[in-house]
Amino acid sequence: MQTETMQTEPTPPNDPGGALIPITHRPDVVFTRGEGSWLWDNTGKRYLDFVQGWAVNCLGHCPAVVAEALAEQSRTLMNCSPAYYSVPLVDYARALTAASGLARVFPANSGAEANEGAIKLARKWGALNRNGAFEIITTHHAFHGRTLATMSASGKAGWDALFEPKVPGFPKVPLNDLAAVEAAITERTVAVMLEPIQGEAGVWPATDDYLRGLRALTEERNILLILDEIQTGMGRTGELFAWQHPEVRPDIMTLGKGIGAGVPLAALLAREEVCCFEPGDQGGTYNGNPLMAAVGLAVLRAVTAPGFLDGVVAAGARLAAGLEALSARHGLGGVRGRGLLLALDLGSRKDAAAIAAAALDRGLLLNAPRPDALRFMPALTVTGGEIDAMLEILDGLLR
């Protein structure tokens, strides 16, 4: 995700056959083991991980609760096709609806697939309730995934010209501009879809007031509010879901990344009134398989355990304060984000990629989502000592 442009490169030493389609610029490191906030490569070098699979490993590397859920469920029942009930599937779905207050769940395998489902559900709801309205208003710089429809819904720079023709029906507005949404709503509009914090774009939060305004506006105009919580959900911002900060429950929500804590798992949730899928409209071979559902249930239990989110809030405050101090010391542009999804704005410096590369050499994994920002998405279980260790390395790199 560091860069989208494909270049012909010499075959890297760690992929001597060049067997992989080059979809990203991988550094020449091979990871062999992970534990908590730490990774080891095949030379034995240790790395402090503030990327965690792009905000995926919410419980750190190889968490015991996930390993145990996988081991136990894999000895019991791995798969019985999505056309049958299984105990983990039903328990997982019930736990998600109880935690979110949204009545129904469609389990998915990736964030993009959950968002595809959200788009299809909104379009069907529009066909039934709004005279075939199908347009979903999304935001500039949004990231909703890499299938054709979710790329079309995304507002990532450079994507508009890729893989044409796109899926039509995604007019875009600037983030945090309620009047722009109001002006974009027509009789063709069925929903507004956004991330509570734009993660891939470089951690740009939708303000609480804007989200409250969107909730009121969409209700007034009888259109749906879809929140893509794939990066912000599962405790990342200090609440289980980011919409709990402004207290605006969406009509449709998608989850991914943290919900599987490292295994492929995602979910589409919706209010009862919106759930107009009928048998045959939506599905997938692996959707809701007992093995992944058992993991989802274990992760949800861990993240909603008493005190867990307090720990995220405390760790987030410590990380934010430390980054603010670095920003002041080095004359940078400040800190954005919430909880443990934060960005350090490098101000006039445009060397985020070089800093991330130097960090890797020093045994620290950082992400540079744009030339002037570093993104921090450690495990939600990151310790104060690990945060301080990261800040110390970063301080040295910024000099």
Ligand SMILES: *Cc1c(COP(=O)(O)O)cnc(C)c1O
């Ligand atoms: C990562 C991400 C996606 C895509 O999820 P995949 O599992 O990679 O398909 C969609 N939306 C947001 C906000 C994301 O951060």
